Amino acid sequence: MSTTISVPPQLLLERILTLEIVRVTERAAVSAARLRGHGNEKGADQAxxxxxxxxLNKMPIEGTIVIGEGERDEAPMLFIGEKVGAGINAGPKVDIAVDPLEGTTLCAxxxxxxxxxxxxxxGGTLLHAPDVYMQKIAIGPGYEKNLIDIDAPPEDNILRLAQAKGxxxxxxxxxxxxxxxxxxxxxxxxxxxxxxQLITDGDVAGVIHCADPDNTGVDIYMGTGGAPEGVLAAAALRCIGGQMQCRLLLDTHSKRNRAESMGIEDPNFVYQIEDMVKGDCLFAATGVxxxxxxxxxxxxxxVIQTETVVMRSVTGTVRYIKADHRQLEKFHLD
Ligand code: VTB
Ligand code: MG
Ligand code: MG
Incomplete structure (x- = not known):
């Protein structure tokens, strides 16, 4: 007698991909970690x-990198527009945002x-943004909608947040x-x-800190960082809750043109989380x-040990995965 699977195939696949993306960030983290403290930012990034x-190329997906390191065609980076996955018809069409090493200086x-x-x-649900600066403001879950406003003076946002927190x-x-x-x-x-609280780098993790103020002591993120990091942070907040508003800083003709060619019509548009991540998403990060x-x-x-957080917006599940990797030969390929 066959068992009936009550989960729709698309969702089932997405559940399976949750573990697959952990493998991706784990391997990137291990490769970068070998170069911790070597003062070689480029080398660690490249690894x-x-x-x-x-x-990514082993995954059962038809993936497109929509957030990456830039579009230099022959660059060794994962560039915007690059196709990844096991190939055509290998699985669902997906959009992928990557920062293989977020905080290269921290690692170096x-x-x-x-x-x-x-x-x-x-596919088609992540913001296709060029690698430019982005103005950002973010808070965690549990506050009334639109409590913060990217266009309000910082003092107003802080006052409103203080009042809401009591x-x-x-x-x-x-x-x-x-x-x-x-x-x-x-x-x-x-x-x-x-x-x-000042950080020298790492505003993806910085924004995530806002989601758990009791443990991190951080209530709100403000300022200008990278747009790729903004979209990645938005994906995490889509899973764990919170509010974020962002605006791309398109301060030159060429940046505006580049953005336009990626489908961005209004250079001053204020993006909320749902504008940057339009549907369900998965997010993963492994510590380097x-x-x-x-x-x-x-x-x-x-043994090589890693710690990864993986989140799924459809259920809001956040998993911390500590892994002991014992088949070390596979890592020597890296
Ligand atoms: C931030 C930070 C990153 O880039 O997004 C920053 O979170 C923005 O650029 O870790 P500048 O360094 O030019 O200010 C990083 O530092 C590196 O990706
Ligand atoms: Mg980065
Ligand atoms: Mg990086």
Whole structure:
């Protein structure tokens, strides 16, 4: 007697892909981790890219990289528009966003917080964004809709958030990338009484921190970072809840033209999570160096250990997967 599968085939496949994407970020993380602390950002990035591409090409998908490292045709990076997966008819058509090594400097200096990360969604549902800067504001779940407004002064957003949390503004912590371009923003935040937590890199993880303020101490992310990192963070928040508003910084003709050729008609459009990730998605990140979100890769005798967070928006399930990899020969290929 045959058993009936009550899960629709598309969803079943998506469940299977949840573990498959973990393999992808694990392998990228292990490859990058071998170069932790070597001061070689490009080398570590390249190692992560190569491993990620190899694993993606084993997956039962017809994938297109829509968020990647740029479109330089012969670049060794995973470039926007690149086709990945086991081939035509190998599986569902999917859009893929990657940052094989998010925080190359963190990895090169062996500082906390570098990760290998990717997101996957049904074909045509992830924002196709060029690799430009993006203005971002994000908070975690549990707040009234549109509590934050990317166009409001930072002090207004902080006040509204403090009121919603039921704390004085001094009870709000704002995560900001430590960059000269943020000097004015930081001064305005501090003037409200709120605290600023600075990070040198890694705003995908930074935005994710907002989703769990009780444990991370971070309530809100503000500032300008990479657009690829923005879309990846939006995919994570789509799974765990939260609010995010973003605007691409298309400050030159060539950037505007490039964006237009990718289907972006309004260069000033404010993207909410649902505009960047239009349907269900999967998100995964594996720690490269130790960080507050994930432990880094550990090379032990006879075993390589990784820690990965994988999320699925259709159910909102968040899994932390600690893996002991024992068949080490496979990693020597990397
Ligand atoms: C951020 C940060 C990244 O790029 O997105 C940043 O989160 C933006 O660019 O880790 P700048 O470094 O030019 O400010 C990274 O630092 C690297 O991808
Ligand atoms: Mg990055
Ligand atoms: Mg990167």
């Amino acid at each position: 992560a890219v190569d491993a990620m591409r190899r694993e 200096k062996n500082m906390p917080g570098s990760i290998a990360t990717m997101a996957m969604a049904e 704390v004085p503004t001094s009870g709000v912590t704002v995560l900001v990338l430590d960059r000269p371009r943020h000097a004015e923003l930081i001064a305005k935040i501090r003037a409200t009484g709120a605290g600023v 160096t130790d960080g507050s979100l994930l432990s880094g890769v550990k090379f032990r005798k006879g």
